[in-house]
Amino acid sequence: MLRSLAIRDMLLIERLDLEFHPGLNVLTGETGAGKSILLDSLGFVLGWRGRAELVRQGAAQGEVEAVFELAEDHPGRAVLAEAGIPFEDELILRRVNTAEGRKTAWINDRRASGEVLRLLSETLVELHGQHDDRGLLNPRGHRQLLDAYAGAESLLAEVRGHWRALAEARRAREGAAARLDTLRAEEDFLRHAVKELDQLDPQPGEEAVLDSRRRLMQAAVRLTGDIHRARAALGEDGVERLTLDALRWLEDAADGVEGRLDAAIEALGRAMGELSEATAGVEACLGALDTDPGELERVEERLFALRALARKHGVQADDLGAHADGLRERLEALDAGDNGVAKLAQAEAAARARYDAACDALSALRRGAAKALDTAMAAELAPLKMERAVFQTVLTPAEPGPEGADAVSFEVATNPGAPAGALNKIASGGELSRFLLALKVCLSRGVTGVTMIFDEIDRGVGGATADAVGRRLRALAEGAQVLVVTHSPQVAALGAHHWRVEKRVKDGQTLSDVMPLSADQRVDEIARMLSGDTITDAARGAARALIGA
Structure with a gap:
């Protein structure tokens, strides 16, 4: 509910402080007194698009502050939470416009963008009039209005959930099909590469073993002669024989020298052990170097094949085995691809069936609500002296989406037999006002928390019809807040609170004032x-x- 509105230096208003109340609030005044200025100022603080030049002539800046009271379940609280703006019970909107055209807004003393302000305003105020393209006259919002009238929230949530599930199933199927097409495009390569890798059968660490073996065999060709000569020098015809001879001679002489050769004999014994170990090491080396003459060629062929295949696939030789496994998996995915895509297509079809069923239920609910709304409108139009007019809620097929598969539009025919058409194209000014009022009365049942403003909605009507309009407005204001700008005395007389807008001249300047009566x-x-x-x-x-x- 709008509690107060403070305006400073806006258009013809120098300073104005207004306190509003629940129920029907009426603003009257002569034509040109400034009633529209009041609405322009309110629209400015709410972030609505309006006049470009709003600052009062001669003032450095204009400012508007609006204070709202929000119930605990008011939808505006969600907007504030999303924007990270603290809030308790009182909502203060303030917006400043400099003479140069710069605009700055605050929500509860926190700087806010115009977009946040507009999102918030949609939960706070509804403006209805003959030139209102934001509300009931906007065909893009008719489906949402019908859904609210039908109480379709839970079914809408179900449809949106099924729509998301269908979109996910479609993406999964399309993605699998695209991947399968990619695999099919490289099928020949995959089969050839897997066959080639399987034939080579590379093993982890094999390259290092082969490289070491190759270097050893290359060295063997060069070193074998020297090692054989060393073996001969150490063997029976070399150092070993001479050492054995020396040891035998010394042992034969040892008894005659009373132990003086014992140390030498022991040393030669140890030397014989070392010679034996050295000879065994040389023979082992000769055994390792003693390879098949074709072995080096076979090792080099295997090593070069590994390295060539690694370069071909852009991996390390030790990773060829894992790379082969990856290619094999892609080939298996290709072989099983049609079956996988078929299963995903079945899942998509099931998701579509669930979505279509929810859409059908939502369409049925909308058709029932449309009939109920048309009946309610007929009952409302009769007291407004439009008993011959026909209101129709028209449902037509639309492109399926998260809101279902229906397009909704409100159409009217002002006389029997006349063609029906859009509200703002068929009805005259006075008729349009009454259509809008009747529609708002029907759609607002059970709606709370929004301040409704009717800008000269009684234009073009008088007498008993104006009285009927006033009574509908008063009924609409029960338990709510309605602001009405009116030239009709019948409407003004039914208001719970009354303000008069008038002009005055101060220091040669024309100013507008609003006074409670x-x-x-x-x-x-x-x-x-x-x-x-x-x-x-x-x-x-x-x-x-x-x-x-």
């Missing part, structure tokens, strides 16, 4: 609306009669 002042204002500038006792009597009716 006392009971006597209210009688005079309605009398003026009945009789003109000259207020007669008869007009006052008629005004009292209207107020008391």
